[in-house]
């Protein structure tokens with residue numbers, strides 16, 4: 001089953017106007033050089049830079065995404081951003097349920113599910129993040145935790161066309177540590193089985209499951225070559241054009 005790899009940058013709470021614009025322009029230039037890239041590109045800057053990054057990406061095959069969304073379309077939700085606002089800015093993707101939001105903002109599976117559902121209903125693609133903590137991993141609960149997160153966070157309206165799952169072991173994020181390639185493949189294969197149960201085999205076979213957590217140019221080849229890994233969600237390394245594109249260069253070889 002051919003799934004086009006997705007190379008996604010999660011800039012998190014980094015970058016101001018000047019360096020964010022320069023980064024987006026740098027990515028755009030490199031992606032344009034690829035002509036017809038074999039992978040899909042996505043950058044997810046902070047809300048404050050969406051508009052500028054959209055302009056900087058003009059003419060390049062790089063999608064724009066946000067890092068969070070509210071499940072309501074408008075109203076009295078101070079500080080929140082709605083799916084319609086994201087669409088208005090040219091976003092086509094939104095990350096939901098990142099472990100930093102689950103931890104910092106106590107986001108539950110139920111809330112993540114509502115956000116993903118609202119995003120999809122309003123024409124955005126949801127990148128739904130899941131992943132275990134080190135404690136859970138050491139207790140042998142990785143697959144259980146991921147199963148619960150998928151069942152609880154992936155909405156009924158999810159399909160392979162509107163949803164991407166990102167498996168990000170919490171202990172691997174920003175630490176320089178990654179699971180072994182064999183462990184990553186085991187978890188991704190297990191995730192695909194759960195997706196098949198929930199959304200049917202057709203969706204499971206076509207849905208992209210990204211790996212995230214300390215992906216770098218040096219480990220990307222091994223991770224991205226795994227049969228059930230369909231791209232990467234990249235934090236730290238997405239903040240440098242060479243690293244982001246270095247990872248992408250390893251993704252398009254399957």
Ligand code: PGA
Pocket residue numbers: 010168172173174175212213214215233234235236237
């Ligand atoms: P990292 O972050 O690549 O810096 O580990 C990944 C993520 O949190 O999406």
